[in-house]
Amino acid sequence: MHEKSIELLNKAIADELHAIHQYMYFHFICDDQGYDLLAGLFKKTAIEEMMHVERCAERILFLKGEVEMKVAAEVEKIHVVKDMLKKAAKMEEDSAKEYNIWANECSKNADAVSKQIFEGLVTEEETHFDQYDTEMENLEKFGDNYLALQSIERSKGRQGGAPAH
Numbered sequence: 001m002h003e004k005s006i007e008l009l010n011k012a013i014a015d016e017l018h019a020i021h022q023y024m025y026f027h028f029i030c031d032d033q034g035y036d037l038l039a040g041l042f043k044k045t046a047i048e049e050m051m052h053v054e055r056c057a058e059r060i061l062f063l064k065g066e067v068e069m070k071v072a073a074e075v076e077k078i079h080v081v082k083d084m085l086k087k088a089a090k091m092e093e094d095s096a097k098e099y100n101i102w103a104n105e106c107s108k109n110a111d112a113v114s115k116q117i118f119e120g121l122v123t124e125e126e127t128h129f130d131q132y133d134t135e136m137e138n139l140e141k142f143g144d145n146y147l148a149l150q151s152i153e154r155s156k157g158r159q160g161g162a163p164a165h
Contacts, residue, residue: 005114006065014072034151092129
């Protein structure tokens with residue numbers, strides 16, 4: 001009865017798992033380059049995406065389906081911050097569009113709860129998009145100085161006896 005919802009929820013899990021992997025990769029690269037603010041944003045978003053996976057998996061199990069833990073795509077090895085932010089914003093924008101469509105699909109199949117899950121995900125993905133969009137605007141406005149300031153802040157912290165990452 002709820003096969004379509006289970007299929008869509010598993011597609012969402014695949015997308016979210018890809019996002020977790022991609023954002024953690026970006027986190028590692030930004031952290032290594034001393035961009036603490038961006039590293040923290042990517043890590044925080046990855047953790048939020050993990051919660052999306054959990055929400056979808058719980059719903060699938062409730063519907064007596066099987067949770068598929070497939071990843072939608074491979075991690076892209078991007079090292080340029082501007083390109084990372086573009087990739088992240090596009091991923092979030094694409095997810096929000098898909099989840100809107102999938103919410104309507106669940107509604108057509110009389111599954112209001114899965115519909116609500118997808119609607120909630122749309123809101124959260126749009127918030128993530130906005131965060132990445134704001135960071136891209138900051139980078140555009142302040143140029144490489146924006147990144148340099150993040151590295152300088154880390155260096156100041158280390159001089160004060162803070163442990164290195």
